[in-house]
Every structure is written in structure tokens, then in C-alpha cells.
């Protein structure tokens with residue numbers, strides 16, 4: 043919003059997110075769920091092709107994943123849930139209806155804490171339900187004649203739909219919500235939630251209202267965003283557009299709008315359907331589901347540590363700052379790798395290990411891409427732990443360690459092996475260092491005169507000369523001591 047519009051209007055945003063679950067098979071049949079990079083219509087059967095008379099069977103893993111997501115987000119898990127038919131006439135639906143959940147979903151309520159501009163806030167959830175994904179339509183143009191191809195591989199894949207309360211007030215908040223949601227799903231290991239690949243798809247409901255007003259304005263629902271960035275841009279554009287409509291004395295129409303990435307604008311697509319347009323009714327081919335306490339407890343027991351808890355634990359147990367802890371718990375892989383490295387280095391060196399990960403290791407990973415993890419490289423957590431140990435024990439200098447790390451990433455050899463093979467150990471033998479000190483003093487009479495004249499920096503100069511001769515492998519404190527001893531003696 044322009045500052046002017048922002049002082050007069052408050053934006054209100056609620057989002058609906060579809061997340062593909064990483065189950066082995068589809069939602070109601072045994073077909074392989076993978077559809078990305080598969081040959082079209084190779085993962086299909088009479089159930090997901092919607093043949094008449096075929097009966098669906100509920101995928102228990104998908105139900106467990108949905109309940110796990112609900113527990114992670116603090117939802118209530120009602121003891122009774124059911125599936126419903128949602129009817130609509132698009133060609134991407136094989137049966138002519140979608141099996142979804144209407145009034146009795148698996149999860150109700152819940153919340154997710156987000157951080158925007160250093161401020162923490164809570165986004166409340168309405169519900170989470172489970173449904174099946176649609177087929178993919180591939181639009182083609184054969185010299186002006188357009189047609190669509192249908193790939194049914196995605197059809198019938200388990201899809202979790204999560205709806206928030208209208209709790210957000212800017213594009214940045216919506217993007218932060220989605221980032222945190224993706225992080226949570228990945229920690230749980232139930233979804234990749236990758237927006238670019240369609241594993242997480244978001245519709246943003248956007249309205250504005252004059253500041254001070256508590257009722258909601260009329261919303262537009264914006265679709266087609268395929269990155270966090272585009273979600274933020276689409277919402278920001280939409281807020282601005284609605285402010286202009288109201289400023290011109292017009293009214294916002296309730297409609298579905300599509301985001302156009304190339305222009306950063308939203309364009310009208312169709313007027314909004316109402317629930318009654320879908321003619322929902324209970325799915326007669328599936329039994330209702332009783333979710334008893336024992337089932338919930340079994341699922342809860344399998345729950346991994348979530349990012350917030352892990353971050354707090356890292357701060358507490360490893361003496362990290364909140365920011366260091368946040369960086370290291372960004373992804374589950376990274377935090378696992380960090381802890382594995384601490385195991386090798388020893389808990390006493392937990393913070394130095396963290397600094398390696400945040401500093402030089404991150405630099406190496408960034409060269410591979412923003413989401414790169416150690417697992418994609420030749421370096422292992424044990425290597426980082428060992429390297430930290432070598433530095434902390436004084437076996438190699440920090441600058442040598444950086445070279446060793448480069449070599450580890452390049453060759454996959456252990457730091458210890460690299461240090462031995464290249465003779466990189468710090469020279470501790472005082473006799474050997476003292477010989478270099480004597481030579482440096484001999485070769486630099488001016489530094490000696492300067493020192494005697496009270497110029498302290500002369501020592502630093504001589505240390506530099508010795509270190510250069512020692513190729514950085516001499517212990518700097520020993521060198522300094524020996525120089526002083528000779529000059530003062």
C-alpha cells in the first residue's frame with residue numbers, strides 16, 4: 043500500500059493452502075503417488091481414472107500425516123471425521139467430483155507463530171482437511187488450434203488443505219506464514235511443500251477496510267502464485283488495487299483473480315463460487331473415521347522435534363545466540379548435520395562448530411544454491427566436527443583450516459588426512475621457530491631499531507615475517523614470545 047492508502051486502510055488476509063503429502067501411494071488407490079517427471083498416465087488405475095463402480099480405499103498414511111500436521115499446529119483432533127463429495131464440472135476431475143471433507147475434517151483450530159520484521163505474531167487456523175488432487179491439464183497450441191492434454195498421474199494424490207482465519211495484514215506476513223508452514227511440514231517429513239513444483243499451492247483472500255472498522259470488507263481470492271515472493275507481490279498489488287477502487291467511490295467485487303507473474307498484477311477470472319454450488323454430500327463409498335485417543339497418542343509419539351523447540355534447545359544446550367540458533371535450525375537437515383558435527387567435536391566445542399556452519403560451510407553451500415545442504419556435497423558433518431577439533435586443539439591455525447575445508451569439499455577426504463598429507467600441522471618445536479625468529483631479526487635491522495625506540499608495532503611486523511617463512515603454521519603466541527625474548531634479552 044502507498045503510505046497514504048496505508049494510513050487510511052487496513053488490509054486483511056486469510057489464506058487457503060494445499061499441500062501434497064509425501065505418502066507412498068495415492069489417496070484412495072495403490073498407485074504410485076509420484077507424478078513429477080513421470081511418463082504421462084503411467085501411474086493410473088481404474089480407481090483414480092474414475093471408472094464407474096470402482097471403490098476407493100482410504101490411505102491410512104495420509105490420514106496419519108494429516109493428524110500429525112494438526113498436532114504440530116496445535117489443532118483439535120475431533121473423534122469423528124468423514125469424507126464428502128464436492129461436485130464441480132472441470133475436465134481435471136476424473137469422476138466428475140472430488141472426494142474432500144466438508145463439515146467434519148480431521149483437524150480444527152490451531153495456530154502458527156510467525157516472525158515478521160523482528161515481531162512475533164500468531165496466525166490462527168480454521169481447519170485442516172484431506173482431499174484428493176486433480177489431474178494435470180497441459181494446454182497446447184497447434185498453430186492456432188488450442189487443446190488440452192490430460193495427465194492423470196497426479197489425480198488422486200493426497201492433498202491436505204489448510205485454511206487460516208483472516209489474521210494477516212500484509213503480503214510479508216502471508217509469505218512468512220507460508221515459509222514457516224513449509225519448514226514445519228519438512229521437519230515432520232510429511233511433505234516437501236515446494237511452491238515452485240506445485241507441492242504447496244496457495245490462494246490468498248484479500249480485503250481492505252477503513253482503519254478503525256472491525257467488520258470485514260469484501261474479499262477477492264487471488265490464485266496462481268508459485269513462489270513466496272509472488273504471494274507477497276500479488277497481495278501487495280491486490281491491496282493497492284482495492285484501495286484505488288474504494289478511493290474512486292467504487293465497491294470491491296467478490297471474485298477470483300489470477301496473478302500474472304510477468305506484470306506483477308492480478309486479473310479477474312470468474313465470480314466466486316459458493317459452497318452450495320458444489321452440492322456437497324457425504325461420500326457414500328467410504329466409511330466415516332473414528333479417531334480415538336490411542337491413535338492420536340501413537341501418532342504424537344512419532345512426532346519429531348519441531349523447529350521452535352529445537353531452536354530453543356540449541357540456545358540453551360550449545361550456548362548459541364537466538365540468531366545463530368535460528369540459522370542452524372532453518373532446515374531439519376542442517377540442524378541434524380550440526381548436531382552430528384558437535385558429537386564429533388565434543389559438546390565443549392559446540393559454538394565453534396556452529397560458527398563453521400554459519401560461516402565457511404554456508405559459503406560453500408551457497409555456491410550450490412539457496413537450499414543446498416551438506417548431504418549434497420562430499421563434506422560430511424563428521425568432517426566439520428573433526429576440523430573444528432583440530433583448530434580448537436591448536437593442531438592447525440584458522441587460516442590453514444579454511445584451506446583444509448576447501449580441500450574437504452573438493453576431495454571428500456578427512457581433515458586429518460589432508461593435514462597429514464600436506465604437512466599442515468602447526469610447528470610447535472620451539473627450536474625450529476626460534477631459528478626463523480633469529481633469521482627474521484637478522485634480516486630486519488630497522489624493525490629492531492624501531493622496537494628499541496619504543497614502537498610496539500615492530501613486533502607485529504616481525505611476527506608477520508616469521509609466519510610467512512613458516513607458511514602460517516607456526517603458533518603465533520610462541521612466535522611473539524620468542525621475538526620478545528630475543529629483543530629484550
Ligand code: ADP
Nearest residue numbers: 054055056057206207208247248249258259261
Ligand atoms: P471459501 O472456501 O469460499 O473460499 P472461506 O469462508 O472458507 O471461503 O474462507 C476462505 C479464506 O478466506 C479463509 O482463509 C478466510 O480467513 C478468508 N476470508 C474470509 N473472508 C475474508 C475477508 N473478508 N477478507 C480476507 N479474508 C477473508
Ligand code: MG
Nearest residue numbers: 058245247263
Ligand atoms: Mg476459497
Ligand code: ZN
Nearest residue numbers: 071073087090
Ligand atoms: Zn490409481
